[in-house]
Amino acid sequence: MIVDEFLKTAAILLMLAFMSQNLCAGDNRWRVSDNEMISIEATEAWEDTEPDIVHFAGNFRLEAGSWSLKAEKATVYGKLDRPDSVILSGAPAVIELQVENDSQTQIVLGEAPHIEYLRAQHSIRMSGGSMLSRSGNVMTSSEIVYDIETDRFSAGGPEGVQIRVETED
Numbered sequence: 001m002i003v004d005e006f007l008k009t010a011a012i013l014l015m016l017a018f019m020s021q022n023l024c025a026g027d028n029r030w031r032v033s034d035n036e037m038i039s040i041e042a043t044e045a046w047e048d049t050e051p052d053i054v055h056f057a058g059n060f061r062l063e064a065g066s067w068s069l070k071a072e073k074a075t076v077y078g079k080l081d082r083p084d085s086v087i088l089s090g091a092p093a094v095i096e097l098q099v100e101n102d103s104q105t106q107i108v109l110g111e112a113p114h115i116e117y118l119r120a121q122h123s124i125r126m127s128g129g130s131m132l133s134r135s136g137n138v139m140t141s142s143e144i145v146y147d148i149e150t151d152r153f154s155a156g157g158p159e160g161v162q163i164r165v166e167t168e169d
Contacts, residue, residue, distance in 0.1 A: 039063045052078050067097040088115040109133045122149035136166035
């Protein structure tokens with residue numbers, strides 16, 4: 001029974017390799033292009049009893065050309081090729097995306113024990129000792145929220161916020 005469910009989930013994942021959709025409707029900062037392939041890997045995968053919920057455990061990795069997610073555990077809510085939200089946990093969970101800013105492509109990297117990607121809010125919420133970096137600048141805090149659409153963040157928590165900024169010489 002478990003093997004059958006795993007094979008069914010694996011078949012779904014293989015089909016996703018040939019499909020693509022915008023990850024954030026109307027958001028050109030972080031999107032899957034029409035020719036981009038989505039790849040999902042994990043040691044285990046199973047469907048929830050509720051529709052459109054898939055759980056992954058063990059070396060979860062979701063990759064597309066302009067973004068990637070890595071974690072020990074993940075739950076994807078919504079369609080696998082266009083998730084409504086993704087909940088990641090790990091030591092740490094990692095999210096990496098390319099964003100356009102002033103006609104330049106930059107890499108935004110987030111790491112935390114718990115990461116939530118929320119498509120409707122165009123946001124990434126990180127908690128439990130979080131780190132967000134971009135262009136050599138690094139911010140750490142208990143909690144960080146990054147708004148993908150506006151390219152803005154907010155941070156806070158009991159330990160405060162630490163920011164390291166590289167100066168241009």
